[in-house]
Amino acid sequence: DAGVIQSPRHEVTEMGQEVTLRCKPISGHDYLFWYRQTMMRGLELLIYFNNNVPIDDSGMPEDRFSAKMPNASFSTLKIQPSEPRDSAVYFCASSSPTGVQPQHFGDGTRLSIL
């Protein structure tokens, strides 16, 4: 089975530009998570969805960040306008809800805002 698929793997863009990160979860997984990883703050949960509905977006840093899940097989994380402090690795993960099922992570997108 294919794992969680993220694109792009790397993104370099200039401050002020719109950035869109994409994620395809594992088929059959009801939960989808977006994380941000930085040296200073470690792994932070930004938002997660259940059955395409946002459940908890308390980790979204500010209004410049938005996330959508239009269907069970696709999600986006958008930053508009981007700032240098948004530079980080962004991970998408998915899981099924039963028992001790772990979250399965994508390979991440390394985002650099110049």
Add this chain to the structure above:
Amino acid sequence: AQTVTQSQPEMSVQEAETVTLSCTYDTSESDYYLFWYKQPPSRQMILVIRQEAYKQQNATENRFSVNFQKAAKSFSLKISDSQLGDAAMYFCAYRVGGAQKLVFGQGTRLTINP
């Protein structure tokens, strides 16, 4: 609030030796799950091992095992016969049963000396 603490920012071990990574957590819940994830330089987040809190038996996956001390809220990871491919950041994570949010520790960077 639940917290996860990894008190060892860095560890090193000789190849073929055994190393133990520490993790403690703070919770008032009785039903929860614990995980260790590995993040090699390729930045993938790879599940190493998982443990249900209601199980007294320590989880084992090949060369990886845990020492789960529920009363002490401790969840250490033991790697036996260390191999060069074990070099990575290791993250301890906690999840309340019935919830989906993972709480991560800050990570321990493990170096394997040949």
